[in-house]
Amino acid sequence: MTKLLNLFRRRRDRLERDLDRELRYHVERRVEDMIADGLSEPEARRRASLELGGVPQVQEAVRDTWIWRWLDVFVRDVRYALRSLTKSWAFTVGAGAVLALAIGATVAIFSVVNTVLLRPLAYPDADRIASVETLWTNTGRASQAVSGPDFLDWQARNDVFEKMAVYYSGDTGGTDDAPVILEDRATFANPRYVSADFFAVFGQTVSAGRLLTAGDYSVARGAAPAAVVRYQWAVTNFGSAEAAIGKRITVNGSPLEIVGVAAPGFRYPGVTDLWAPLTPDGGPNHRSNHDYHAVGKLKAGADLVRAQAQMRTIGDALARQYPQNRVKTVSLIPLQERLTGNLQPTLWALMGAVGVVWLIGCANIANLLLARAAGRTREIALRAALGAGSGRVMRQLLTENCVLAGVAGLAGLLLAWMLIQVVVAWAPADLPRIDEVRMDPTVALFALGLSLVSTVIFGLVPALHASRLDLSDGLKQSGSKATASKASTRLRSAMVVAEVALSVILLAAAGLLLRSFLTLQHVDLGFTTDRVLVAFTEHPLKDRIRFFADVLDRLRAVPGVHAASGVAYLGMGREPRPPRDYFIQGRPEGQPGERPQAEFHDITGDYFKTLDIPVLAGRDFARTDTPESPRVAIINEALARTAFAGESSVGQRIRENPRAPWMEIVGVVGDTRWQDPSQPAPPVVFRASTQGTGNSLSILARTSVDPTSLASTLRTFLYEANPTVPVKFETMEEMFDSTLAYPRFRTQVIGLFAGVAALLAAVGIFSVLAYLVGQRTRELAVRRALGASAANVVGLIMGPGLRLVAGGLVLGLAGALASARLLSGLLYEITPWDVSAYIGTIAVLGSVALLATLVPAIRAATIAPVIVLQQE
Amino acid sequence: MPPSRFPIPQGTLDMLVLQVLSLEAAHGYAIAQRLQQISRAAVRINQGSLYPALHRLEQKRWLKAEWRQSETGREAKFYALTRAGHQQLAREKASWDQLTTAVRLIFNEGA
Numbered sequence: 001m002t003k004l005l006n007l008f009r010r011r012r013d014r015l016e017r018d019l020d021r022e023l024r025y026h027v028e029r030r031v032e033d034m035i036a037d038g039l040s041e042p043e044a045r046r047r048a049s050l051e052l053g054g055v056p057q058v059q060e061a062v063r064d065t066w067i068w069r070w071l072d073v074f075v076r077d078v079r080y081a082l083r084s085l086t087k088s089w090a091f092t093v094g095a096g097a098v099l100a101l102a103i104g105a106t107v108a109i110f111s112v113v114n115t116v117l118l119r120p121l122a123y124p125d126a127d128r129i130a131s132v133e134t135l136w137t138n139t140g141r142a143s144q145a146v147s148g149p150d151f152l153d154w155q156a157r158n159d160v161f162e163k164m165a166v167y168y169s170g171d172t173g174g175t176d177d178a179p180v181i182l183e184d185r186a187t188f189a190n191p192r193y194v195s196a197d198f199f200a201v202f203g204q205t206v207s208a209g210r211l212l213t214a215g216d217y218s219v220a221r222g223a224a225p226a227a228v229v230r231y232q233w234a235v236t237n238f239g240s241a242e243a244a245i246g247k248r249i250t251v252n253g254s255p256l257e258i259v260g261v262a263a264p265g266f267r268y269p270g271v272t273d274l275w276a277p278l279t280p281d282g283g284p285n286h287r288s289n290h291d292y293h294a295v296g297k298l299k300a301g302a303d304l305v306r307a308q309a310q311m312r313t314i315g316d317a318l319a320r321q322y323p324q325n326r327v328k329t330v331s332l333i334p335l336q337e338r339l340t341g342n343l344q345p346t347l348w349a350l351m352g353a354v355g356v357v358w359l360i361g362c363a364n365i366a367n368l369l370l371a372r373a374a375g376r377t378r379e380i381a382l383r384a385a386l387g388a389g390s391g392r393v394m395r396q397l398l399t400e401n402c403v404l405a406g407v408a409g410l411a412g413l414l415l416a417w418m419l420i421q422v423v424v425a426w427a428p429a430d431l432p433r434i435d436e437v438r439m440d441p442t443v444a445l446f447a448l449g450l451s452l453v454s455t456v457i458f459g460l461v462p463a464l465h466a467s468r469l470d471l472s473d474g475l476k477q478s479g480s481k482a483t484a485s486k487a488s489t490r491l492r493s494a495m496v497v498a499e500v501a502l503s504v505i506l507l508a509a510a511g512l513l514l515r516s517f518l519t520l521q522h523v524d525l526g527f528t529t530d531r532v533l534v535a536f537t538e539h540p541l542k543d544r545i546r547f548f549a550d551v552l553d554r555l556r557a558v559p560g561v562h563a564a565s566g567v568a569y570l571g572m573g574r575e576p577r578p579p580r581d582y583f584i585q586g587r588p589e590g591q592p593g594e595r596p597q598a599e600f601h602d603i604t605g606d607y608f609k610t611l612d613i614p615v616l617a618g619r620d621f622a623r624t625d626t627p628e629s630p631r632v633a634i635i636n637e638a639l640a641r642t643a644f645a646g647e648s649s650v651g652q653r654i655r656e657n658p659r660a661p662w663m664e665i666v667g668v669v670g671d672t673r674w675q676d677p678s679q680p681a682p683p684v685v686f687r688a689s690t691q692g693t694g695n696s697l698s699i700l701a702r703t704s705v706d707p708t709s710l711a712s713t714l715r716t717f718l719y720e721a722n723p724t725v726p727v728k729f730e731t732m733e734e735m736f737d738s739t740l741a742y743p744r745f746r747t748q749v750i751g752l753f754a755g756v757a758a759l760l761a762a763v764g765i766f767s768v769l770a771y772l773v774g775q776r777t778r779e780l781a782v783r784r785a786l787g788a789s790a791a792n793v794v795g796l797i798m799g800p801g802l803r804l805v806a807g808g809l810v811l812g813l814a815g816a817l818a819s820a821r822l823l824s825g826l827l828y829e830i831t832p833w834d835v836s837a838y839i840g841t842i843a844v845l846g847s848v849a850l851l852a853t854l855v856p857a858i859r860a861a862t863i864a865p866v867i868v869l870q871q872e
Numbered sequence: 873m874p875p876s877r878f879p880i881p882q883g884t885l886d887m888l889v890l891q892v893l894s895l896e897a898a899h900g901y902a903i904a905q906r907l908q909q910i911s912r913a914a915v916r917i918n919q920g921s922l923y924p925a926l927h928r929l930e931q932k933r934w935l936k937a938e939w940r941q942s943e944t945g946r947e948a949k950f951y952a953l954t955r956a957g958h959q960q961l962a963r964e965k966a967s968w969d970q971l972t973t974a975v976r977l978i979f980n981e982g983a
Contacts, residue, residue: 018939022900022949023923029901029944053920061924065931 019062023055074399081400088372095368096408098763099455101756102361103412103447108419109354109749110447111440113347116433117340122265124203125297130304131338132164132294135315135331138594142331144338145290145578148281150318154294154330157314160307164296165198166280167269179538179696179726180273181250182237186726188536189233190271191251193278199228201297202268207231208241209260216259216277226277227251228260233273251276252538269293270430287324288592290578295335308332324592339432345825346746352822353509353753356502360760362454363495363502367764369401369459370492371771394460401459402452409448416444426748428741492768493804499764500808501815503757504845508816509823510754511837513747516827520743523828525736526672526681527611532732533707534570535699535714539725545690547721548697552604554717560705563610566697568602568689570735577601582685584643585653585662598639598683600656602692608669610702611732618650618667625688632688633663637671639683654685663687677739678828700732707731746826758845761808762852769801769856780860781868790861797860801853809845813838885917885925887968890934890953890961897952899942900926926951934960 027048034044052058085092120126132154133142146166155164180189199211206228216226227249234244241261248257256276267273280292298307308331315329333341383393417439427434539547548566555564569577579597583589590596605621608614616637625632633654640649653662663685671681689697703710711729718727773780780793820832830837892898892906903926904919911917929935934957942948953961 018949019923021947025899025942025946025948026901026904026919026923028946051919053918058920058923061920062927065924065927 015066019059023052023058027052027055073395077396077399078403080396081403084400085404091368091372092404094763094767095365095404096411098361098364098368098760099405099408099451100411100415101760102358102365103409103451104415104419105354105753105756106358107413107416107439107443107447108423109350110443111416111420112423112427112434112437113351114440114443115437116343116431117347119436121336121339122436123268125300126336127334128162128298128300128302129201129335130296130298130307130332131335132296132311133331133333133338134290135329136327137319137329138327142333143290144293146292146294147287147290148292149284149287150325150328150330151280151292151294152282153318154311154314157317158307158310160298160302160310161296162299163197163200164294165195165201166278166292166294167192167194167198167275168278168292178252181724181726183247183249186724187237188726188728189251189273191227191274191276192269192272194275195278195280198275198295199262201295202266203297204266205263206260207263208234209245209258211260212275212277217279225255225257226259227256227274228262229258229274230267230272231261231264234258234261287322288581296332304332304334326591327594343431346742349509349746349823349826350749350753353506353750356506357753357757357760360499360502360757360764363499364760364764364767365455367492367495367499368767369455371767373459397459398456401455404459405448405452405455409451412447412451413439413444416447423749426745428745429738430741431745496761496764496768496804497808497811499761500805500845500849501812503754503761504809504812504841505816505819506750506754506757507841507844508813508820508838510747510751511840512820512823512827512830512832512834513743513750515834515837516830517740517743517747519830520677520740520828523673523677525677526670527613529732529736531703531705531707532610533701533703533710533714534730534732534735535701535711535718535727536570536730537699537718537725537727538696539722544696547725548604548699549690551699551714551717551721552606555699555701555714556606558710558713560703560710562702562704563606564699564701565606565610566604566689566699567607568697570698570700579682580656582643583655583658585655589658596643596683598635598685600685600687602687602689602697604689604697607686607700610700611672612702613672614670616668616670617648618665620667621686621688621690625691627691629691631661631663631691632666634667634669634686635665636669636681636684636686638681639685640668642683656685675739677736678743743826743828758848761845762848765801765805765849765852766856768804769797769853770859772800773797773856773860776860777863777868780863781865784863785865785869793861793863794857797857798853801857802849805846805849805853809842812845813842816841885921886929887961887964889922889925889929890957890964893935893951893953894958894961897950899948899950901948902942903951929957932956 027045030048030051031041031044034047035041039047049055121129123129131144132146132151133144134146134150135142148166151164151166155161178189178191180187180191194212196212196214196217204211209228212226212228229244231241234241238244238247244258244261246258248255250256251274256274258274262275281289298304311330311332315325315331319325319327319329380393383396420437420439424434424437552564552566555561577599579599581592581595582598583595603621605623605625608620618634621632621634635643635649635654643649644652649665649668652665654665655662669686672684673679673681699714701707701710701714708729708731714729715727718725780796783796784790784793816838817833824832888907889903892903892910898906900923904917904922907917907922926935926937930937930951934954935951936954937949937951939947940950942950
């Protein structure tokens, strides 16, 4: 850069020298000629110069033709701007920080929103991929769960889809990890069973081996010899994609051979580690089993509306054709919308918050620039008086603001980069695509551009003002304390009121979210989460019941273990188990699709004791509940209330399908909120795992010591009972924590922005009052000299300041109350009119504002009249 | 100064400078003298505008300049036409002819 500047300087110097010589030569020759014509030398010189119209003027006119002249002026302007900015460093640092903060926050959040919500999914023709769903006409709700026969009919009858596929997550129902036995060790992985065209829908190719082919689908159901694995999973477990090919592994107890490795980055749905073939169940009995999720790729040129209409017609025809389909039809949703739909409230709330911070930042910059301009009236008048054209002055101010905006913009981008790291670290781990979040160059350019525009617009106000300025007026005003015009004072006051109002809105939102979060955190889950160790494990079918019984018995004998039990599916923070129809003995079966539903869970005895769930009636499961004894079940309060309102449920019989054996209800337990503490408990039927085929269980242990200290003991027990069984540990506290990931994320980020907004508002108040004090120093000194007390002076400054704050507070509260309704979807058990949140807002903003007014007021009060008046 | 001398029309100075330099290379003072002589003092050329014009034409690469000894023995900056300069001069002459022909036609029409 300096090299370039030097080069430029040398070239300019040479040109100047040449021009000088050239003109001197002309004048000398002209003078010689005129002397030869008989003129005296001084007269000849005068005429020669006059003919040219003045040598400096010619020089200037020639310089104008040098194309890089603008660069020369620009460099001079930049140097002047830097000098002027460093001279008033307090202003520069303040304005720069405000601008950087506004740019940083906006770019960071917009980068996240852009990646997660707006950027198309990273598949070829991603905009043509849709989620094909069941639309329940009785409730009007769409559900991703579809049945095999429905899917096959949809596929056969439509002509809008190029390819369609279904996938199934396996027995665990959700995003669960399944145990995988590699050649030499056991681990967990996330398998999905996918139908033939699955990879075609996503336009995928392999990075090694091959994709699933028709031959892989013709093997007997249940056995699934071929699998494609995720690229990163292959690299982690086998060293490279190529090394994974041909490896034999056991997943959920069935053997698989790895035939292919997917392209790097492909992992749909969720984070899938391996894909195995699935042939959807098309039997007539499966029409009510909604076990699959379906996706399809529309034909090129087929638009969604037309496709939607055709699929709807097909679904309606099926509804007339099959009794099980009476209340369902089909619905299409673009896959992107399906994946990010429920994130939209959170992310748009963040965008709103960051937008408000941005507005406050702009108001602040405008304020600072206007205050500075008022203080510079004299300087600008002086420059104009010394011959600078109004265009020149304007260009200079423009350069100054561009330099400021440029430097602050770069700092803002750095800040954005850091903020992105923070937001990604705070974000819930299952936030889709959060790992793809990068600083977006378009967004960065946009924010930089915006900041430049806003700085330039407000920076030009003084220049425009100067061009209309009466020079002698500007110069006559004493020192730097030219009084600001009434209009500009009013403008700046309005900006402060707006800043305060906007930050009140944001603070109120943060307050509401915080209150909601705290309520959620202390919601009665129906069980206690502290000091419970959870061991996720999986045992093959053979000897399962005995394996878990033995391990649990050994565990119960360990000192510090209060209770131990097993549960087949621990749903906390995960997808719920899909509910199933239930039937009660002696009651009509009802129509398919309209039957009451409940979740079915398999547990061992002591489960309720382990989690502190009260047994309200009847008994817990016992050792006497074996495959040979009569089937028993325990239901929760929600089911007892909905199914047996008023009557006693203990002794009644219940079953999950018309061919299953009846189970006698032996107990009723309290409700628990598993998946999401903000949702009420669903009806649940608990079955004794020892009476069925014996599910593989997760082990729970309530301890009187730190639960993690027992992990190694339990690991040893499991290893001794069966060395191939994989295990991983978590505490119930940690699992509960992760269910609050989204509310926590929202609260943290919006809280951060509310804090920034309050800070910016405080800077705004401070800058206006500090400027006021500067303006009135002389007047205040006179007042002090005439006997006004320090308290009087403090009042004189704080009065106007607090009036602005009060105005902003009132406006802001009105705005907050009006906009709080938008938040109601994100609030749990808190109304948008929660008084304590608003009182908190007033307290926070009030104290910050008080501080911001107090500091300049105290400075005003400590003015020494003698010194000030001597200076004047 | 005799009032009969009219100011040179805007934009024609460049053309005249090119014309003068098409005969031989010259320095600024010589060009000024030559213009004065050729026009038989009928055209008033502001000498101050000659140098910006020379630099402008040099920027456009129609002229090239070099320092060499002048007839007085001192170093002077000599300008000469480039190939592009010759082409430009030809273009300007052609359009000037067109213009004057057209103007003359119109004037003759009225007479």
